[in-house]
Amino acid sequence: MATEAKAHELIVSVSPHVRGKETVGRIMWTVNLSLLPAFVMAVYYFGPRAAYVTGLCILTAVLSEHIYQISLNRKTTIGDGSAFLTGLLLGLNLPASVPFYIPVIGSFIAIVITKLLFGGLGYNIFNPALIGRAFLLISFPKLMTIWTEPTARFVALDAKTTATPLGILKEGGLSQLMQVFGDKTELYMSLLSGNRAGSLGETSAIALLIGAAILLYRGYITWHIPLSFLATVGVIAWIFGGQGGLFTGDPVIHLISGGLLLGAFFMATDYVTCPTIRKGQVIFGIGCGAITMLIRLKGGFPEGVMFAILLMNCFAPLIDRGVKSEIFGAIKEQKK
Amino acid sequence: MDFGKLFELVVAASLINNFVFTRFLGLCIFFGVSKKMETAVGMSITFTAVMVVSAAMSWIVYEYIMIPLDLTFLKIIIFIGIVAAFVQSADTIMKKVSPALYYKLGVYLALITTNCIILAVPLINAGEKYNFLESIAFGFGSGLGFALALVIMASIRERLETADVPAPFRGLAISFVIAGLIALAFTGFSGLITL
Incomplete structure (x- = not known):
C-alpha cells in the first residue's frame, strides 16, 4: 500500500503502523x-x-x-x-x-x-x-x-577417500569406529572439532554451535525445534542404539556426528517450511528426530537427517491444522 | 500367527512402499480429490474400507475357486469383477440402510472402482502368496498409505491456494511437482524393511 501524503499532511495508511527494525x-x-x-x-x-x-x-x-x-x-x-x-x-x-x-x-x-x-x-x-x-x-x-579425509591447515586435499563416522557405525559397528579413531575421547574430540570425513559444513560441531548460539541469542530461532529434535535423537540413540541391548547406546556419538546439528539448528528451523505454532514445532522436532534415528538405525542410508526434515516438511501444513488453537469465546460449529 | 509379520506388512505397504509415492499408482484419484481436505478425508475412509474388504474377498475367491479350477490366468478380469460387484452392492445397500452415510461417502465409491491400487493389491497378494490375514494387512496398509498421501497432499494444496505460482504451473502442474518432491522425501524410507 502506498502511503499518501498530501497538503493537509494527514497520512493515511493501512496497519501495521509501528514497524520493527527486522526485515x-x-x-x-x-x-x-x-x-x-x-x-x-x-x-x-x-x-x-x-x-x-x-x-x-x-x-x-x-x-x-x-x-x-x-x-x-x-x-x-x-x-x-x-x-x-x-x-x-x-x-x-x-x-x-x-x-x-x-x-x-x-x-x-x-x-x-x-x-x-x-x-x-x-x-x-x-x-x-x-x-x-x-x-x-x-x-x-x-x-x-565419496568422502575425502580432512587434511587440515587450509591445504588442498590429497583425495584420500574414507567413510563417514556414521557410515562406519552402520557397516562395522561401534568397535570399528573405535579402531579408526583410537579411543572415545579422541573420537569425541574429532567429532567436535570437525576432523572427520563428511559434508563440508556438517563436520565441526563447535563451529555449528557457535552459529546456533548467535541465532538463539538474536531470537531468530527458538529452542522448540532444535531441542525437541536433538532430545528425541538422544533418547532413541540411548535406548536402541547400543549393541548389547536396550539402554546401552551412546547418544553423544549420534548427536554430534552426521548432519544433525546443521539440520536441527539451520534447516529444520526454516520459518517457511516448519509449523508456525510452538506446540506444532515441538511435534515437528520430535518427528524429525524419530525419523532420523529410524533411518540411521534401520534404514538403507547411513544418515537420515535430510530425509527426516523433508518428510516432516510434508507434514508441516497438517500439523499446523491439527494444533490450531480455538478462538477465544467462539461457538463451536454445529455438526450436521 | 505372526503379528510381527502383519505389522511389518502394514508399515511396508503404507510408508516404505507407499503406492502413490514409490509405485506411482492411483494417481487419478490422488490428484482428483486432494484439492480440499474434506473430500480427501472422506475418500481416505471409504478407500481404506473398500481396500480391506476387497482384499479379503479376492483372497477367498482366488484360494477356493480360482486355484482349484485352475483359473489363475483370469485373475485380472475376475478381480476387477469382484471389486466392481462389491462396490456396486455396497453403494446400493448403503443408500438403503444409511442414507446419511451414503450422501457423505457415496460419491467416492463410484470413483474407487476405477482405481488401480484396488486392482494392484489383490494381484500382489496373489503373486506373493500371502495368506488370508496377510492379505488383509497388506490391503489395510495400502489403504492407510493412500489415505496418508491424500491428506498430506490436501493440506499442502490448501496452503498453496494463496501462493503466487506462475500461471502455467497453477493447478495440476504444481501438484505433480509437489508429488514428485514428496516422492523424493519418501525415498528416505527405502531399505527400511525388506519383504
Whole structure:
C-alpha cells in the first residue's frame, strides 16, 4: 500500500503502523553470517576446494533466482539473502570432491523447482537446500558419497577417500569406529572439532554451535525445534542404539556426528517450511528426530537427517491444522 | 500367527512402499480429490474400507475357486469383477440402510472402482502368496498409505491456494511437482524393511 501524503499532511495508511527494525534481509544475512564459523572450518579441513564448491552453489543459486525473476518481469529478490543462504546451505551439505556440475544442478533444483515455482520465498513447502541435496543424492549416488579425509591447515586435499563416522557405525559397528579413531575421547574430540570425513559444513560441531548460539541469542530461532529434535535423537540413540541391548547406546556419538546439528539448528528451523505454532514445532522436532534415528538405525542410508526434515516438511501444513488453537469465546460449529 | 509379520506388512505397504509415492499408482484419484481436505478425508475412509474388504474377498475367491479350477490366468478380469460387484452392492445397500452415510461417502465409491491400487493389491497378494490375514494387512496398509498421501497432499494444496505460482504451473502442474518432491522425501524410507 502506498502511503499518501498530501497538503493537509494527514497520512493515511493501512496497519501495521509501528514497524520493527527486522526485515527478511536482516534475518537472512544474519543466518548467513552465523554459518561463517562452519564455513571457515570447512575450508580449514577440506582446503580451497570447500570454498570452490560452496561458492559455485551460491553463485548458481543467486544467478538462477535473478534470471528467473528478470525473465518473468518481476522484482528481483536476490538482495534479501535467501537465495544466498540456500546456496550456502547446499554447499555446506556437499562432499568436497564433487565435480563442478553437481553444485550447479543442485542449486538450480533448489532455487527454481523448490522455491520459485511455488511462488518464491514464503510459499515453498520444502526446504530448498535439502531438496537440492536429496535430488543430487538420488541422481548421483556414487559422486555424492565419496568422502575425502580432512587434511587440515587450509591445504588442498590429497583425495584420500574414507567413510563417514556414521557410515562406519552402520557397516562395522561401534568397535570399528573405535579402531579408526583410537579411543572415545579422541573420537569425541574429532567429532567436535570437525576432523572427520563428511559434508563440508556438517563436520565441526563447535563451529555449528557457535552459529546456533548467535541465532538463539538474536531470537531468530527458538529452542522448540532444535531441542525437541536433538532430545528425541538422544533418547532413541540411548535406548536402541547400543549393541548389547536396550539402554546401552551412546547418544553423544549420534548427536554430534552426521548432519544433525546443521539440520536441527539451520534447516529444520526454516520459518517457511516448519509449523508456525510452538506446540506444532515441538511435534515437528520430535518427528524429525524419530525419523532420523529410524533411518540411521534401520534404514538403507547411513544418515537420515535430510530425509527426516523433508518428510516432516510434508507434514508441516497438517500439523499446523491439527494444533490450531480455538478462538477465544467462539461457538463451536454445529455438526450436521 | 505372526503379528510381527502383519505389522511389518502394514508399515511396508503404507510408508516404505507407499503406492502413490514409490509405485506411482492411483494417481487419478490422488490428484482428483486432494484439492480440499474434506473430500480427501472422506475418500481416505471409504478407500481404506473398500481396500480391506476387497482384499479379503479376492483372497477367498482366488484360494477356493480360482486355484482349484485352475483359473489363475483370469485373475485380472475376475478381480476387477469382484471389486466392481462389491462396490456396486455396497453403494446400493448403503443408500438403503444409511442414507446419511451414503450422501457423505457415496460419491467416492463410484470413483474407487476405477482405481488401480484396488486392482494392484489383490494381484500382489496373489503373486506373493500371502495368506488370508496377510492379505488383509497388506490391503489395510495400502489403504492407510493412500489415505496418508491424500491428506498430506490436501493440506499442502490448501496452503498453496494463496501462493503466487506462475500461471502455467497453477493447478495440476504444481501438484505433480509437489508429488514428485514428496516422492523424493519418501525415498528416505527405502531399505527400511525388506519383504
